[in-house]
Amino acid sequence: NAGVTQTPKFRVLKTGQSMTLLCAQDMNHEYMYWYRQDPGMGLRLIHYSVGEGTTAKGEVPDGYNVSRLKKQNFLLGLESAAPSQTSVYFCASTTPGLAPFKPDTQYFGPGTRLTVL
Amino acid sequence: GQNIDQPTEMTATEGAIVQINCTYQTSGFNGLFWYQQHAGEAPTFLSYNVLDGLEEKGRFSSFLSRSKGYSYLLLKELQMKDSASYLCAVRVVPLSGGYNKLIFGAGTRLAVHP
Numbered sequence: 001n002a003g004v005t006q007t008p009k010f011r012v013l014k015t016g017q018s019m020t021l022l023c024a025q026d027m028n029h030e031y032m033y034w035y036r037q038d039p040g041m042g043l044r045l046i047h048y049s050v051g052e053g054t055t056a057k058g059e060v061p062d063g064y065n066v067s068r069l070k071k072q073n074f075l076l077g078l079e080s081a082a083p084s085q086t087s088v089y090f091c092a093s094t095t096p097g098l099a100p101f102k103p104d105t106q107y108f109g110p111g112t113r114l115t116v117l
Numbered sequence: 118g119q120n121i122d123q124p125t126e127m128t129a130t131e132g133a134i135v136q137i138n139c140t141y142q143t144s145g146f147n148g149l150f151w152y153q154q155h156a157g158e159a160p161t162f163l164s165y166n167v168l169d170g171l172e173e174k175g176r177f178s179s180f181l182s183r184s185k186g187y188s189y190l191l192l193k194e195l196q197m198k199d200s201a202s203y204l205c206a207v208r209v210v211p212l213s214g215g216y217n218k219l220i221f222g223a224g225t226r227l228a229v230h231p
Contacts, residue, residue: 004159031216042121042204042221043160050216058218090159096217103150103165104208106219110159 002026004109006091012115013081021076021112023091031094032074033058033106034066036087043090049074081116088113119143121222123205128228129195137190137225139205147217148208151179151190154224155201163203164190192227200229 007022023032031050035043045058049068063085065077074093078085092106121141129135141149148167152160166172166181166188178191190203202224208217 035221040125040223042223043206043219044221045218048216048218056216101167103148103162104217105150105162105165108159108161111157 004091004093004107006089006109006112008112009110010113012117013078014117015082017081018077018079019081019114020078021089021091021114023074023076023093023109024072025074025091025093025107025109026072027093027095027107028071029093029095029107030071031096031104032068033092033094034064034074034076035090035092036060036085037090037111038087046076046089081114083116086114086116119207119209119220121205121207121220123203123222123225125223126226126228128230129192131195131197131229131231133195134191134193135195135227137192137203137205137227139188139190139222141186141188141205141207141220141222143186143207143209143220145210145212146183146207147210149179149181149188150206150208150219151177151188152204152206153201154204160204195229197229197231200227202226 033048034046047066052071089112091109151164154160164179205222206219
């Protein structure tokens, strides 16, 4: 099992360029998440999905779009990158299980380091 | 609003015990997680509490008091490999309905010295 994988690992963009980050999981998890992590701040939820074909906004969705066409994949798009989107992006997945009495542990991918110049 | 506070940095000596505190003010509390994150790596799950009390897993223990909005992570017999960031995260259920989400604290960077 590869777990959660993310592509690419690193990327440098110029302001105004677009790109798509790919997240894939092979654990048959229902829920998938995109977070960003900035120095001095916690992981912040951008968008999430509770099943194939569904998406919902998190805390900081502006400037991002997502799609979940297949259960195992969750794509994060930046239509017109801005320097404020320089960050480390983490994807995570879980299955709701028996929460709250059992932890619905989120499994994280290795992250994508994005720099927008 | 939702707020989670942790100390920014802590230092400790190899072989010692360290306690990392987390206080939270959230609505719809539905469980608390601790994650470990080594520099440049992904967070990994350490511990979970949903009821008051202590949960022990080897060298790591986590405590929760829901009435006080307080949790701590206790690390015993510290090793150099325990140098990492420790993230406190609260699962919240939106009062208006919807799905559970995790709200993360900024993390505590622990440095273990020989």
